[in-house]
Amino acid sequence: MAIDISCPQCGEKDNLAGVASANSVSMACDECGESWQRLLLKRCSSCGGDDLQTIPLAIIEKSRGTQLSVVGTRPVDLCSVCDAAVLRHYHDHRPNPLMPADLPTVGEEHLNG
Numbered sequence: 775m776a777i778d779i780s781c782p783q784c785g786e787k788d789n790l791a792g793v794a795s796a797n798s799v800s801m802a803c804d805e806c807g808e809s810w811q812r813l814l815l816k817r818c819s820s821c822g823g824d825d826l827q828t829i830p831l832a833i834i835e836k837s838r839g840t841q842l843s844v845v846g847t848r849p850v851d852l853c854s855v856c857d858a859a860v861l862r863h864y865h866d867h868r869p870n871p872l873m874p875a876d877l878p879t880v881g882e883e884h885l886n887g
């Protein structure tokens with residue numbers, strides 16, 4: 775991973791230690807003992823862009839035979855570039871959560887091939 779990090783105190787680039795948590799990394803410099811927090815910037819895994827939107831994605835479960843019901847949502851990060859169509863769809867249907875593309879099948883036969 776090519777991350778350009780340097781100690782804000784002494785400029786050391788190599789002798790650094792980082793402990794990652796959910797949204798940040800606790801960095802420490804082994805040269806001078808400086809420690810600091812570095813916020814993690816989420817990036818699109820496809821294009822590398824950082825213009826991401828966190829939107830709720832519906833969690834769908836089958837209930838009682840053929841009925842599908844939304845049992846909750848979980849946040850997903852979508853890229854404004856790569857997922858533009860999905861985001862537009864979501865914004866058109868707000869405040870409904872985004873429906874997952876792969877819904878559980880409801881008793882339909884799978885076609886071969």
Ligand SMILES: [Zn+2]
Pocket residue numbers: 781782783784785786803804805806807808
């Ligand atoms: Zn340092």
Ligand SMILES: [Zn+2]
Pocket residue numbers: 818819820821822823853854855856857
């Ligand atoms: Zn992207």
